[in-house]
Amino acid sequence: MKIIDLSQPLFDGCPNCPVHPPVKIDIVASHAADGPEGWHMEHLSFASHTGSHVDAPLHKLKGGAPIDAFPLEAWTGPARIIDLRGIAPKGQMTADLLAAKLGDTPIAGHWILLATGFGDKREKTQQWLHDAPALALDAARWLVEHNAKGVGIDHWSIGDAACHATLLARPVLIVEELHFPEEAFRLHQPVDFMALPINLRAHSGAPCRPVLLIP
Numbered sequence: 001m002k003i004i005d006l007s008q009p010l011f012d013g014c015p016n017c018p019v020h021p022p023v024k025i026d027i028v029a030s031h032a033a034d035g036p037e038g039w040h041m042e043h044l045s046f047a048s049h050t051g052s053h054v055d056a057p058l059h060k061l062k063g064g065a066p067i068d069a070f071p072l073e074a075w076t077g078p079a080r081i082i083d084l085r086g087i088a089p090k091g092q093m094t095a096d097l098l099a100a101k102l103g104d105t106p107i108a109g110h111w112i113l114l115a116t117g118f119g120d121k122r123e124k125t126q127q128w129l130h131d132a133p134a135l136a137l138d139a140a141r142w143l144v145e146h147n148a149k150g151v152g153i154d155h156w157s158i159g160d161a162a163c164h165a166t167l168l169a170r171p172v173l174i175v176e177e178l179h180f181p182e183e184a185f186r187l188h189q190p191v192d193f194m195a196l197p198i199n200l201r202a203h204s205g206a207p208c209r210p211v212l213l214i215p
Contacts (some may be wrong), residue, residue, distance in 0.1 A: 002214040003189075004150050006113075006152075006178045006195075007052040008122060010044075010207070015122050015158045018129045023142035049156075049205040054197045055174035059204040060164040065171070066202045067119040074173060075208070078110050083185055085117035089131040095142035108147035111175075111193045119154030119179035128155075135159040140166040152195070152210065154178040178210055187212065 008014075012025040031038055033185045047175040049055065054075060057064030082101045084093065093114060102112075140163045143151055151158060151167060152175035158164065167174055172191045175195045192213040197206035 004181065004184055004212040006180060006184070006210040006212060007208075008052040008119065008177045008179050010046070014051070015124050015128060015132050015156075016046065018051045020022075020050060021045070021071065023050060023145055041053075048207070049176070049198065052175070052179075052195070052210050053205050053207050054195060055158075055164065055167040055168065055205050056177065056203070057171050059166050059174075060161065063206075064168060066196050066204060067206050068199065068203070070173070072196055075150075075196050076192070076194045077176075078190035079152075079212070080105060080107075080183060080189050081113045081115055081180065081187070081191070082111055083115050084133070085115060087116050087133045089127050089133070091116075091133040092136040093133060093139050093188050094136045095138040098139050098142060105189075107143070109149050110190060111150040111152060112148050113152040113177075113178065113180075113193070114145060114154070114158075115180045115185070116154055122179070132157070135163050137162050137166060140172075143167065143172050144170045146173050150175065152176070152178050152193075154180055164208055175208065175210055183210060187214070188202045 016023055016025045026043045028043045029039050029041040056067040058066045118132045121128050135158050150173040158174050195208040195210035197208045200206045
């Protein structure tokens with residue numbers, strides 16, 4: 001089996017949602033400081049929705065389910081990658097656009113992965129921080145109506161508050177901050193997808209390691 005990594009790396013000061021705390025990673029023990037018999041260890045400080053991560057209903061909905069309310073199987077399944085590279089900054093991914101891209105292919109029970117190309121632009125720029133494309137509200141409703149299992153995007157957010165609420169009320173689960181290598185676009189679809197969150201109790205989201213599994 002081959003595994004294709006769709007994750008974005010976490011590192012000190014890495015780009016993240018501009019209204020979240022900055023990512024801070026400190027070395028709190030090192031061989032250089034403590035000698036060859038010592039240890040090396042880092043202290044991590046960042047929001048739970050940082051880097052490649054999942055959103056549970058609790059993220060937007062009062063009383064919504066946290067990530068540990070879902071079995072691990074909920075974060076896996078067949079996926080269809082929609083190639084939207086070239087979409088304009090602040091472009092809206094509408095229901096009509098998704099329907100045109102997906103055609104008659106099955107959607108129910110599938111993850112729909114939106115590849116805007118902004119995963120390749122991950123820097124602290126105006127465009128990446130504030131001007132990325134977003135899923136339109138009618139597209140969120142369309143995914144719910146077509147019983148999508150989940151939706152992913154290569155940016156820190158899938159869309160606005162109404163988009164999140166619409167998806168997570170079903171729930172259509174969300175994975176954000178993906179990165180699509182070129183080989184992902186050459187795969188026969190659907191492809192097996194997995195984005196297992198770390199085991200955080202009663203959290204609204206968690207870092208994950210999204211991958212494609214190729215037999």
